[in-house]
Amino acid sequence: xxxSPVCRNRGGILWTASGCSKSIPDSASVSVRCKLHDGNCCxxxxxxxxxxxxxxxxxxxxxxxxxxxxxxNVIDPATGDIIIVPxxxxxxxxxxxxxxxxxxxxxxxxxxxxxxxxESSLTGEARPVEKHPGEQVSSGSINVxxxxxxxxxxxxxxxxxxxxxxxLIEEAQANGSETEKLVDAFxxxxxPFVLIIAFCLCxxxxxxxxxxxxxxxxxxxxxxxxxxxxxxxISTPVTYSAGLAATAKRGIIIKGGSHLECLxxxxxxxxxxxxTLTTGRFSLSHxxxxxxxxxxxxxxRLLAIMxxxxxxxxxxxxxxxxxxxxxxxxxxxxxxxxxxxxxxxxTATVDDERLYVGNAxxxxxxxxxNIPKQYTDWAAExxxxxxxxxxxxxxxxxxxxxxxxxxxxxxxxxxxxxxLHQSGIEVIMLTGDGQGAARSVGNQVGLDESCIQSQLLPExxxxxxxxxxxxxxxxxxxxxxxxxxxxxxxxxVNDAPALTVADxxxxxxxxxxxxxxxxxxxxxxxxxxxxxxxxxxxxxxxTTVKENIAFSIVVNLIAxxxxxxxxxxxxxxxxxxxxxxxxxxxxxMKLLSPRTxxxxxxxQDGVALSRTKREKDxxxxxxxxxxxxxxLELV
Numbered sequence: 154x155x156x157s158p159v160c161r162n163r164g165g166i167l168w169t170a171s172g173c174s175k176s177i178p179d180s181a182s183v184s185v186r187c188k189l190h191d192g193n194c195c196x197x198x199x200x201x202x203x204x205x206x207x208x209x210x211x212x213x214x215x216x217x218x219x220x221x222x223x224x225x226n227v228i229d230p231a232t233g234d235i236i237i238v239p240x241x242x243x244x245x246x247x248x249x250x251x252x253x254x255x256x257x258x259x260x261x262x263x264x265x266x267x268x269x270x271x272e273s274s275l276t277g278e279a280r281p282v283e284k285h286p287g288e289q290v291s292s293g294s295i296n297v298x299x300x301x302x303x304x305x306x307x308x309x310x311x312x313x314x315x316x317x318x319x320x321l322i323e324e325a326q327a328n329g330s331e332t333e334k335l336v337d338a339f340x341x342x343x344x345p346f347v348l349i350i351a352f353c354l355c356x357x358x359x360x361x362x363x364x365x366x367x368x369x370x371x372x373x374x375x376x377x378x379x380x381x382x383x384x385x386x387i388s389t390p391v392t393y394s395a396g397l398a399a400t401a402k403r404g405i406i407i408k409g410g411s412h413l414e415c416l417x418x419x420x421x422x423x424x425x426x427x428x429t430l431t432t433g434r435f436s437l438s439h440x441x442x443x444x445x446x447x448x449x450x451x452x453x454r455l456l457a458i459m460x461x462x463x464x465x466x467x468x469x470x471x472x473x474x475x476x477x478x479x480x481x482x483x484x485x486x487x488x489x490x491x492x493x494x495x496x497x498x499x500t501a502t503v504d505d506e507r508l509y510v511g512n513a514x515x516x517x518x519x520x521x522x523n524i525p526k527q528y529t530d531w532a533a534e535x536x537x538x539x540x541x542x543x544x545x546x547x548x549x550x551x552x553x554x555x556x557x558x559x560x561x562x563x564x565x566x567x568x569x570x571x572x573l574h575q576s577g578i579e580v581i582m583l584t585g586d587g588q589g590a591a592r593s594v595g596n597q598v599g600l601d602e603s604c605i606q607s608q609l610l611p612e613x614x615x616x617x618x619x620x621x622x623x624x625x626x627x628x629x630x631x632x633x634x635x636x637x638x639x640x641x642x643x644x645x646v647n648d649a650p651a652l653t654v655a656d657x658x659x660x661x662x663x664x665x666x667x668x669x670x671x672x673x674x675x676x677x678x679x680x681x682x683x684x685x686x687x688x689x690x691x692x693x694x695x696t697t698v699k700e701n702i703a704f705s706i707v708v709n710l711i712a713x714x715x716x717x718x719x720x721x722x723x724x725x726x727x728x729x730x731x732x733x734x735x736x737x738x739x740x741x742m743k744l745l746s747p748r749t750x751x752x753x754x755x756x757q758d759g760v761a762l763s764r765t766k767r768e769k770d771x772x773x774x775x776x777x778x779x780x781x782x783x784x785l786e787l788v
Contacts, residue, residue, distance in 0.1 A: 223239065223240055224237050224238065224239060224240055224258075225237070225238055225239075225240045225243050225249050225258035225259070226249060226250040226251070226252070226255070227243070227247050227248070227249055227250075228247075228248040228249065228250055228303065230247075230248070235250055240258040240259070243258055243259050243306060243309060244306070244309070245306055245307065245308060245309060246305060246306060246307075247305070247306055248264065248303055248304070248305055249261065249303070249304050249305075249306060250301060250302075250303055251290075251296045251301065251302040251303070251304060252296065252301045253268075253296055253297070253298065253299060253300070253301070254295070254296065254297070255295070255296055256292075256293060256294070256295050256296075257270070257290050257291065257292055257293065257294045257295070257296070257302075257304065258292060258306075259292045259306045259307075259308055259309060260289070260290070260291055260292050260306070260307050260308040261289075261290055261304035261305050261306040261307050261308075262287065262288070262289055262290070262304060262305050262307060263284050263285065263286050263287065263288050263289075263290060263302055263303070263304050264286060264303050264304060264305050265286060265301075265302070265303035266286070266300045266301050266302040266303055267283065267284065267285050267286070267298075267300060268283070268284060268296055268297075268298030268299070268300040268301070268302050269281040269282065269283050269284070269296075269297055269298035270282050270283075270284050270290060270294045270295065270296055270297065270298070270302075271294060271295040271296075271297045272291060272294045272678075281297050281298070283298075284302065289307075290302070290304055292308075343382055344381070344382065347376070347377060347380045347381060348377070350373075350376065350380075351373045351374075351376055351377035351380075352373075353373075354369050354370070354372055354373030354376060355369070355370045355373035355374070357369075358370070368719075371723065372716055372719075374723060374726075375712075375716050375721050375722070375723055375726040376713070376716060378723070378726040378727055378729075378730050379709055379712040379713060379716065379721070379726045379729055379730055380709060380713065381730065382705075383730065383733075383734050385701070385702065385705055385737075387734055387737070387738055388698075388701045388705075388734070388737035388738050388740065388741045389698060389701070389741075391738055391741040391742060392694055392697050392698055392701065392740075392741035392744065393410035393413060393414075393694060395741055395742055395743075395744040395745045396410075396413050396690050396691070396693070396694040396744050397409075397410065397413060398745060399690055399744050399745055399749075399750060400413075400686070400687050400690055403683060403686060404662070404676070404677035404678050404680075404683065405674065405675070405676060405677070405683050405686065405687050406674065406675045406677065407673070407674050407687065408673050408674070409673075412657055412673040412674060413687075413690070413691050413694055414691060414694065414695060415638055415656060415657045415673075415691070416640075416657060416674070416687050416688045416690070416691030416692075417688070417691035417692040417693075417694060417695040418637075418638045418691075418695075419578060419638050419639075419640045419656075419657065419688060419691075420577075420578060420579065420637035420638060420639075421578065421579045421580075421581065421621060421637065421638075421639050421640065422573055422578055422579070422580050422581070422640045422641075422642065422684075423581045423582075423583060423617075423618060423621070423639065423640065423641045423642070423651070423655065424570075424580065424581070424582050424583070424642050425582075425583055425584065425614075425641075425642060425643040425644060425648050426582055426583070426584035426586060426591065426594055427466065427467075427541075427560060427584065427585075427586070427644075428466060428643075428644035428661060428679075429563075429642050429643055429644055429661055429681075430562065430563060430566045430582065430594060430598055430681075431560040431561060431562055431563060431566075431594065432560060432561050432562075432563055433466040433560065433644065434466065434470075434560065434561065435466055435467050435469075435470035435541070435558040435559065435560050436470060436474075436558065436559055437470060437471065437474035437556065437557075437558050438535070438540055438557050438558065438559045439531070439535060439540070439555075439556060439557040440452065440453070440474075440554065440555075440556040440557075441528070441531065441554065441555050441556070442553065442554050443524055443525075443528055443551075443552050443553055443554055443555055444550075444551070444552075444553060446550060446553055447553045447554065449478075450478065450479075450480065452545055452553060452554040453474065453475040453478050453480050454475065454480050454482070454486070455503060455508060455510075455545060456471045456472075456474075456475060456510065456545060456554075456556075457471065457472050457475035457476070457480050457482055457486075458482065458486050458487065458488050458501075458503050459488055459491075459499055459501055459503065459508055459510045459545075460472050460499070460510065461482075461488070462488060462491050463493065463499060466560075467541065467543075467558055468499075470558050471556075471558070486503075487503075488501035488502070488503055488508075489501060489502040489503070490502050494511060494515060495610060495611050495647055496514070496585045496609070496610035496611055496613075496647060497511045497512060497514055497515035497518070497610075498510050498511015498512060498515045498543070499511065506547050506548065506549075506550075507547070507548035507549075508545070508546070508547055508548075509521070509544075509545070509546045509547075509548070510543065510544070510545050510546075511543060511544065512541075512542070512543055512544070512585075512586075512587070513532070513542070513544065513587070514608065515544075516544050516546055516552060521546045521548075521551050521552060522544075522552070523551060523552070524551075524552050524555070528555050531555065532555060532557075533589065535557040535589075536557075536587045536588070536589030536590050536593075537589040537592075537593065538589075538593065539559065539589075539590055539593030539594060539597075540557040540558065540559045540590060541557065541558050541559070541560070541586050541587075541590050542555065542556070542557050542587065542590075543555070543556050543557075543558070544556075560594075562594065562597050562598060563681060565680060565681050565682050566597075566598045566681055567597065567598045567599055568682075569681040569682060569684065569685060570598045570599045570600065571599055572685055573685075574599070579604070580600060580604060581600075581604045581605075581606065581621075582594070582595055582598075582600055582604060582605050582606065583606045583609055583614050583617065583651070584605075584606070584607050584608075584609065585607075585608065585609050585610065585647070586607060586608070587607060587608060588607045588608065590607075591605050591606075591607035591608075592605060592607075610647075611647040611648075611649075611650055611651070612650070614647070614648065614650070614651040615650040615651050615654055617651075618639060618641055618651045618654050618655050619654050621639050622639055622654070622655075622656065638656040638657060639655050639656045639657075640655060640656065640657045640658075640659060641655035641657075641658050641659065642658075642659040642660075642661070642681075642684065643658070643659075643660065643661070643672075644660060644661035644679070648660075649671045652671050652672050653671050657673045657674065658671060658672040658673050658674070659672055659673070659674040659675075659676065659684060659687075660672035660674070660675050660676070661675075661676055661679040662675055662676055662677035662678060662679050674687060686753060686754070689753045689756065690744065690753065693744060693749070693753070694744065697740060697741055697743070697744065698741075700737075700740060701737040701740055701741065704733070704736065704737060704740075705733055705737060708729060708733050709733075712725075712726060712729045
């Protein structure tokens, strides 16, 4: 008597006792084979369904890959003629023509023309964005307007935003979650155990008689069908793939299922101020000479020289303000030994003098913070109004100028903070700015003063996030009991250390490349509402996986109990197994359905509307308080 395979199914093998053909009636043997054949067909349908889910989950990546241009229309600087060159050979600094319907071949700046550009596949924003001279355009975006754009490339194709996006998605596909690894490990150990039990059921009982052997051989076949872990091994990766695809379609790149799972366990969100809660687009509001040694225009010239090599948004604001006031730099105007002082400012040698530009912390450290009380009062007033105050000083001469720049709050920031609070999540703001500017921004977005940390250096941010995590070294969330994870959102180079040490780091797509590289999640269009969406998807993935595991276990236990009491047939065992696989796979794929996405977005819109209503109610209450009690009439 031997055991031979009749049909292969995913996660297990169906066997029949070939040596007992004389003992089993022909009709029963034919019935068993037919049922097994039907089961194989159902399993094939399930595998087709899984392949379809995987195909849908990867569609977002294929759409992005299709944006990679093959050629670029380079403008010859000598003749002005168009030269078609492979996009991969495009150098930095060349002028490229982007006609209507063309793709932007590499990141660059518009130098001629005004048109609308479709960035939906990169940022998830459906509305085309109008681009003017001087504005940035990203590789892969499409000119959908009626005017040709001429851009000057600022990066090669390999270093473009599109290439970084593709790399991030490929990295995400390679990184599985801890739950996926746990299910796979369970299946590897569980499947041999099931095969051994089924083998014993199909062989040992024959030594106790033909009737007993026939009865337990059939139960052995039933057992191996209902006990295989197909539902778990198929539905879990499909669920995570669907979640990653749903976020990628909306311009949210998550580097793997493990980070997606972490998003569903976040209990504390730490937000950087500049470029995260604010737009990072500064404007110069005040500049006052100190001491009379330099005029306003001379100070603006020194600021332009000092800030031109820097990449901070505040530096770009000061350089732009200098140009607006007619400052023109010559070829000899350069900063020697230019050094960035993290969290403080910059220093360099200009006109044979050592210059410093930065905050009050810098000038206190170097012993140059000696200015009349009038200027310190102005600085305190500007800071209390939400401005960022800076100083210009020359070694040996002291501070020669004081300025103030202002940033604007992101439109969605207050509603996002409110939504996080309503979800029971603690929100903390970190910034290197002074207390006044930090308090002003915190009040505007709805943060208590106790949740605002100001005047922090990059290492201070790192230490603060580390202290929030505590001393625990094992902070990997489990499916049924994740720890209170810390999420950090930032955009600059000085945020990169804190993003790395946080349980999950989120970078704004418009921020520094280092922050994007060091983060676990990237919001391509830097819209904070996408943070809420990604956290909701993470929680939805966890809930869906729990549902699938619970449903699979309950159905299998019921089927096993019925088998033990002789109430289960081979046909119903196949229906139970394949039906469970179908249901849990479809349940995982629902994360890609428009209905699920719309439900999450309605939830976010509801939070925003409720906040707006509360603000209007507060305004009506304030207006009522402005009316004197003598002006009220009883009706």
